[in-house]
Amino acid sequence: MNRQIVVIYKSVTGFTRQYAQWIGQALDCPVLDFKAASVQAVGESAVMIFGGRLHAGRIDGLKQAKALFAQSKAKRLAVFATGATPSAAQETIAQVWNANFTPEELAHIPHFYMQSGLRYEKMSLGDRLMMKVFAAMIAGKKDKSDYEASMGKSLGRSWDSSSREYIAPLTAWALKETANK
Numbered sequence: 001m002n003r004q005i006v007v008i009y010k011s012v013t014g015f016t017r018q019y020a021q022w023i024g025q026a027l028d029c030p031v032l033d034f035k036a037a038s039v040q041a042v043g044e045s046a047v048m049i050f051g052g053r054l055h056a057g058r059i060d061g062l063k064q065a066k067a068l069f070a071q072s073k074a075k076r077l078a079v080f081a082t083g084a085t086p087s088a089a090q091e092t093i094a095q096v097w098n099a100n101f102t103p104e105e106l107a108h109i110p111h112f113y114m115q116s117g118l119r120y121e122k123m124s125l126g127d128r129l130m131m132k133v134f135a136a137m138i139a140g141k142k143d144k145s146d147y148e149a150s151m152g153k154s155l156g157r158s159w160d161s162s163s164r165e166y167i168a169p170l171t172a173w174a175l176k177e178t179a180n181k
Helices: 015-027 062-071 090-100 103-108 125-140 146-154 164-178
Strands: 005-010 031-033 047-055 076-083 111-115
Touching: 005 015, 005 062, 015 031, 015 047, 015 076, 015 164, 047 062, 047 164, 062 076, 076 090, 076 164, 090 111, 111 164, 125 146
Parallel strands: 005 031, 005 047, 047 076, 076 111
Antiparallel strands: none
16 A cells, blocks of 8 residues: 555535545545544655545635644645536636635646535535525526536536546546655
């Protein structure tokens, strides 16, 4: 098992956990639920990869993951976020990165987006209500962008568009980062 890399994730509906497991399989490295993560769990790993869901424009658990990284011996942090936003919505995804990272962090922390989906049956009541309000706002808008029209159609039901192909940029980065070390 590759102990140079550790994957830590925070998942509510299961998409982030699935991506973390796929990344762990591809890199043959440990995968930990954030609840079990600690400085000792990160150990001597050179790279810590953190994954969290997008929730109201924020990456769930990122602040705590940054703090864990700062306390650890890991030399590099990479972040992946999962969400229902289509991967093609690059402007929207760029806004997410800008809301979650300082300009300096954006330049030094590799970050990756992985489209997933919606699982209403796994969401809290508050999250389900928030999604219904968001869907109603989009439905009531007269001049919808292509992104809004696409999201409006997909918000009424659970769906899964996650794919192993979305992990490729992150795993390629991690392998390059730990090569010959």
